[in-house]
Amino acid sequence: MARIPDDPCSLARALGVLGERWTFLILREANAGETRFAGFRERLGIAPDVLSDRLGTLVFYSVMEKVPYQEAGARSRAAYVLTPAGQELTVVLSALRQWGDKHLPRPEGPSMLCRVAGTKRAAHVGFVDNQGRELPISSVALIPSSV
Amino acid sequence: MARIPDDPCSLARALGVLGERWTFLILREANAGETRFAGFRERLGIAPDVLSDRLGTLVFYSVMEKVPYQEAGARSRAAYVLTPAGQELTVVLSALRQWGDKHLPRPEGPSMLCRVAGTKRAAHVGFVDNQGRELPISSVALIPSSV
């Protein structure tokens, strides 16, 4: 199972948890409501050992939680649900999807649309200031925190 | 070199370009101003064959551009600079960094801060509606585009 590197850069640490192959796709399915091992397997075509490893990493770092569930007349089984930390990754997934839609488009157009819930109004991911107002990329700076 | 999958999901296509190991870290350095092969090598400790492959993929998909440069008294060499498409990945990188800062923190605090350029005002990544107003995650929905 992956471990996070001892790196001062939080991007590197985030990638330690999320940066392996399949992880983002597993999170995409989780976001779409999938919770079961066999479900992830079928939807992604992922090998069971790799899936087991990735889910283990996500559970270890509290991105997902392993919870038992029981269907009528069946024994208790494991389900994997997103924690609040995992739900916050929606922003990352949407940012990636948005970039793919724009820069790797298909003639059919996007397969998924990001909307304000319950409406037809478009939503997207972007930079925001502390007043909740969108900022253009050009007016954002990433500066070293001089500790 | 990686190729994008023929997948209707633009997240999967984006990961075809960006989802290999090292790619996000290379983009982090590019965003921080690095342009040279040897510079990426030193800053990341990446193997030269892997770096060559990743830069090739990024150039192929127009995330970076290979441009010649010439220093006084040296021969012409190759530099790698972000294209506009590559610059737009700042949103993705910042979203990942922000998540790492929050969910995989270190006692020292974050090593980088996201600010409104030229000010001390904090900036962050989030969902925005078509009026440029921030939206809470809970009010965003991802819906299949019924084509």
Add this chain to the structure above:
DNA sequence: CTTCTGAGTTGGTAAATGCAACTTAGTGAT
């Protein structure tokens, strides 16, 4: 006490990664 099903593990092969050494191409000094 056998079958069914979801959730995994195990074992062998193919692919990706890492490391060291080598190649290539021009420049400036000898």
Add this chain to the structure above:
DNA sequence: ATCACTAAGTTGCATTTACCAACTCAGAAG
């Protein structure tokens, strides 16, 4: 002209990771 210098790679080999198929495990129903 040729020699050393340097950035930008390529090549060959050992290690790690991923993939695939087959198998195990646990409990409920028949």
